[in-house]
Amino acid sequence: MPLPSSTSTRAHGAPTALRMVAGLVATLLLAGCGLLTPPSPASLLRFQFTPVTGTGYMNQTLTIYNDSARMVAPTLEFTALDATGRPLPAVQVTTVYGSDRGRLVVAPGGGLDVLIFAGEGARLAEDVAVSVRAAERVDAPAVGVEPIVAPVDDSGRVVDRNSPFAAVSLRNEDSEPMHVRLVYIIWTEPEGIERQQAERVVPIGDLIVIPPKLGTLVPVRGEAQTAMTDAAGHVPTSIKAYLSR
Numbered sequence: 001m002p003l004p005s006s007t008s009t010r011a012h013g014a015p016t017a018l019r020m021v022a023g024l025v026a027t028l029l030l031a032g033c034g035l036l037t038p039p040s041p042a043s044l045l046r047f048q049f050t051p052v053t054g055t056g057y058m059n060q061t062l063t064i065y066n067d068s069a070r071m072v073a074p075t076l077e078f079t080a081l082d083a084t085g086r087p088l089p090a091v092q093v094t095t096v097y098g099s100d101r102g103r104l105v106v107a108p109g110g111g112l113d114v115l116i117f118a119g120e121g122a123r124l125a126e127d128v129a130v131s132v133r134a135a136e137r138v139d140a141p142a143v144g145v146e147p148i149v150a151p152v153d154d155s156g157r158v159v160d161r162n163s164p165f166a167a168v169s170l171r172n173e174d175s176e177p178m179h180v181r182l183v184y185i186i187w188t189e190p191e192g193i194e195r196q197q198a199e200r201v202v203p204i205g206d207l208i209v210i211p212p213k214l215g216t217l218v219p220v221r222g223e224a225q226t227a228m229t230d231a232a233g234h235v236p237t238s239i240k241a242y243l244s245r
Contacts, residue, residue, distance in 0.1 A: 041135035071138040075102040080125040090120040105243040141176035171215035181244040187236040
């Protein structure tokens, strides 16, 4: 709502009571226009897409900057763009960590998701336009570190991520409890200049709560165990944990 215009700039001779009333009216006008309303969580989110991040790192990453002081769970919608910035309407964009489904929780400062392109023209995708369908504040303490993830065998010995494993050890070095989900990612094996992307994402367990300064052991069962048995040592894989709800 626009403020009423005024040509008056000074009122040296106005009585004190009149100046107080004028100040109160101005404050109410500002509040009525929404200028004193805190910004919405969606307005405090910014995005940066990086198609290629270097050897040994995940490609097609989306950095989500959270300029608020609260944990936020966004639900995002993506439009794939080609190198000239034109939309690719036949390309579907999904995510590894679930920011397109409200699953990913972004801590103050920011977080990360990984995008997957599919459909006709997917190889032409060089960027994305991001729309925020929803952004919910999460009633949880803000955490400033990522969980430490380590696959272990039947004896509890830490093994390489490409070796068969029986469970995943998660440790929280933060002073607040951490709510995370764990996924096993099977990656494509691209040829030439093609980018590597997630071919299959399999959850390990459900929502996991890690107490502060402690760890927990998550057994690998069901679909995750089958995927791990088939892929470990044969194709590129990753084990990742992300903040969730």
